[in-house]
Amino acid sequence: MRFNNKINCTDCENSNCFIKKHCLDNIKQSVTIHENKFVNRYSKNQLIFMEGNFVDSINFIQSGRVKVFKKGAFGKDQIIRLISDGEILGHRGLSDAEKFSISATSITDSMICSFDKAFFFKLLKTTPELTFNLMLYFANELNHEENKLRDLSIFNVREKVAKALLIMINAYGLNKKNEINHAHELSRQDIAELVGLNSNQVTKILADLKEDNILETDNKTIKIINLNSLKEIVNI
Amino acid sequence: MRFNNKINCTDCENSNCFIKKHCLDNIKQSVTIHENKFVNRYSKNQLIFMEGNFVDSINFIQSGRVKVFKKGAFGKDQIIRLISDGEILGHRGLSDAEKFSISATSITDSMICSFDKAFFFKLLKTTPELTFNLMLYFANELNHEENKLRDLSIFNVREKVAKALLIMINAYGLNKKNEINHAHELSRQDIAELVGLNSNQVTKILADLKEDNILETDNKTIKIINLNSLKEIVNI
């Protein structure tokens, strides 16, 4: 981790960033935000923060891709989110928890904007619109988590793998060749940890899906041949 | 569902209710809230709202116990929350969703306070403290959901049943005889749906736990003999 030239939020391209959207109404506030912003650069596969760390900041992704995960028993981790540009990171630290309940690792080289927790709280107090929209965002996230919870408790292995692929597509999209973006940055183990499986099972199901002409794999690249069939597996 | 005498929030005993805590600063507001509050009575096992219903209100439990659940494929539902006095209900409707993504049923006779969604939004806009605390609450809920997600994707059947029992205890507590409150209001199927199992599996594990002197069952009553052992199963 090393410091880097800071971009001013007004020049930033992440239009869905909460700060960008709700906190730049006047010049005075813009300046304060810029002064209190720390920007760090993380190279690929670097730990950003770890479960159990003291929560001292709220973060936003300026660029790059990050996986957020939780440690479980016997090294069986659970990936909670795959996120990218503009998305908020470590916001569970806004709860009464003093320590991070999650860990975060960069999947690609990433720039992370951070605010001291105390400053961010002050910002929330003085910017009701920010708080309001954050509240709505969390309500929405709760919906998603609860959907995922239901799905994972009902799905079989094949359905879980399909779900994992759709999570990846939803997070990072497909390129022009219909390949899952950054699939080669995530191992079979990562895919497994998105949906509570092991890497072996993922490999097998991917072979099955290849057999069924739903996708093609070439090393870690996953090319989607029939997205509808994939969605049908999880009943979307 | 039928209308009933309304209790004024100031006379209500639910000290952890958001309205009670954050919205009664002045008499004018108290009056407005009272005027916009609808109170409905639901008898045991009555549907309060259903997945797919148009979201028109935000609700709080004045008294009683409610289960919130989601419909899955093949009638395999997932119970999301067990809640009681003072707790907020249907708040996921605050997100951009127009329709409820969950259903809610009364476990016991219950009184539910409701506010029109539009009014509640207005209340949020004029009461930053309410919004702020709701935001913190949601951040906390997200933590819980994510913990549950990790647990359920790692636990085996025995661990899941232990988890289900602890969820019930956490929600409704134990009586003086160390029996799980309202366990007789929830079927084996309900317990199963808390953690993605079927009723058969629950029955079997309960028999095992009885064998291990961790609990005793008498019809639907579940008496906890050794709470620590139960917690150890899920590694708390």
Place this chain on the structure above:
DNA sequence: GATTAATAATGATTTATATCATGACCATTT
């Protein structure tokens, strides 16, 4: 470019889970 380490693919085996069938128990109704 050869060597090594890491990850992935595949098949065989073991273990765990889900399903099915039956009988017991309890609650309700008449």
Place this chain on the structure above:
DNA sequence: AAATGGTCATGATATAAATCATTATTAATC
């Protein structure tokens, strides 16, 4: 008190999932 329907308990069986062992492939290092 007998009859009915519903939930629960239990064991047997079938199915699915997890683990293990081996080989193949890819990436990293020298």
